[in-house]
Amino acid sequence: MANASGFFSPPVPRMRRNIQPSIGIFRSGFCFSEGNFRRVVCSSGIEGAEKHVSPSESRLPKLVSKGCKLVGCGSAVPALSVSNDDLAKIVDTSDQWISVRTGIRNRRVISGKESLKNLAVQAARKALEMADFDPNDLDLILMCTSTPEDLFGAAPQVQRELGCRKTPLAYDITAACSGFVLGLVSAACHIRGGGFHNVLVIGADGISRLVDWTDRGTCILFGDAAGAVLVQACDAEEDGLLSFDLHSDGEGGRHLGVPINDNKTSDLLGSNGSVLDFPPKRSSYSCIQMNGQEVFRFAVRCVPQSIESALGKAGLVAASIDWLLLHQANQRIIDAVATRLEFPQEKVISNLANYGNTSAASIPLALDEAVRSGKVKPGHTIATAGFGAGLTWGSAIIRWG
């Protein structure tokens, strides 16, 4: 599978992150109120995990602060690249029409033996490699996707392919294009509030499977990809999630979705003569349905507000942020948000020209390219925001590395 930039990536400095055993604590939450210490054990289990509290130690270990930092990233895209001209052969559109209105020139589509799982695993491996990290030290894998290869979830299969032998918890977060930002925040919460140490957050989607390829309004927009970030527990001083601001508004749900097709046509007469629909007929999901104009308006209205709110909570201003990294849905949305927040163009990360809207993968995919190209350096701050179906939107101020 080609990597995100299409060629062997230039070597990037490894961000060596060996696990620092916490002094006096393992995976336990510690709380105190008004000077009274009380040990609250709320740990997750991994076979063979070290216990850092020996029986001879005090039952009230020293309180240790918890932050989380982003220590590795990776991404993967399918080999098949579909250009606007390719699409013009199957629907009534043109390269100019698409690129002017969306900024997209090409997108990648899963084909042959490729799968979402494989893309996710590829991205995950690269993130682990960058962080010089053993997959067996993972304690949580969050797979942010709306297009799993199994309705019961995709994460455990990714865990298996990665070769994790210590049965780390792995599950899916289903939140469309906001998935990755929600996953990052969830990772931070699990580290800060649940005693987890090494959380892999993967954003991956194969929207090509849900798109109606005869609908020129939607099929031009989407592509397939996966991206991953390794989030690791650390001391408070190194904390890399400076703030966040997350929302949903189901009122807008009708503007963007993949609703179920309920076929209630199988009837069975009940004993009292009434019609029962049992057994239920098999349902299926329809293709993506979208009111592009409404979604556009929602994004340009809600995203700047959300980022400003996150900046406020972090005690920062846009001018002090190094990069703006939005969900890569449409260049005009990116431009409108950047303008509203007064981010200069050179600080705006954009790669959707090559990949289209890859849903939950778009942020980590763009982040990975920007890191591996050397643009984003350790210590740089990034204002990132996801937005999409739900409607759900969320922003976070993060520090890379």
Add this chain to the structure above:
Amino acid sequence: MANATGFFTPSVPCLRRKIQPSIGISRSGICFSEGIFRRVVCSSGIEGAEKHFSPSKSRVPKLVSKGCKLVGCGSAVPILSVSNDDLAKIVDTSDEWIYVRTGIRNRRVISGKESLKSLAVEAARKALEMADVDRNDLDLILMCTSTPDDLFGVAPQVQRELGCTKTPLAYDITAACSGFVLGLVSAACHIRGGGFRNVLVIGADIISRIVDWTDRGTCILFGDAAGAVLVQACDAEEDGLLGFDLHSDGEGGRHLGAPINDDRTNDLLGSNGSVLDFPPKRSSYNCVQMNGKEVFRFAVRCVPQSIESALEKAGLTASSIDWLLLHQANQRIIDAVATRLEFPQEKVISNLANYGNTSAASIPLALDEVVRSGKVKSGQTIATAGFGAGLTWGSAVIRWG
């Protein structure tokens, strides 16, 4: 929609839980290491949220501990009840065969205008009512489901139907029968580590939609339902999540799933003569596929170990726990686990005779019944465990109320 017990619930004391504003802190994580205080702001945004410290106060608010407690529950099931005898009319089975092997007599199946969303909303409303918490005080809704009405997730629609006006974040966790326990732990992590205060955890599934009703091996097992619990921030002394232990093992994934049907039959010859499969054909999900014997063996092997691990982390023993509440998959699994852990029958909660395996809904559905019947009282401890597709399994030791 009938409630879980089929009649108007006897009045239960409301677990009145008004939100206690934290002194000196709003949604911020406070960390310190070795005596050095540093304010880490990691808050979520809710319009109009109170700020608990005025600009004139110290920039380093007093550290306040965070626990979480379960303050309300609710459930909902469809009206249509399908008995084993009803099933014997459509597949080759019998009431005795099903009952002896599974413990199931009846299950509920959605019909008519019912939907996953409507069941989830009903359950949620009841939980909020019991807790006497206003829906507008929610700041997070976690919908644990593998059978959403929309592939992009159903939580925002539940949020909308509940009438939440403050755009609380709402998203889906997809983890099959383990979903609810993972959702509870996620809620706790968001409260302890992310500043959230009122988290609604809903477990809901409509497995009837994805079951093959001609397959007597699976169609007899499942039912539809929804259950909800409100988890609220509190002081450490009142903390209600005493220990947990969560795992996944993708190696067992082949034993239970609803995998995608990738129809790669639409070929397009590429310019170099190779076959490309673009555009992709629409995919769909297969019916539930299960190796019952392997799943059974997995459950009786992994669940007792996991509960023992959670108990140990909580510093408790099985004999000190008031109730055992397992995912309601099969009475023989429940019995085997109870026996292994030496839980006496009278401490084991079971209602699957009436509802079958309702996937992510099973634990909150059973919990709600025993709370409303008065069996489970405030202050009692429960060892709970979910297990299923992934394979994923997880246990938690919780205190009710």
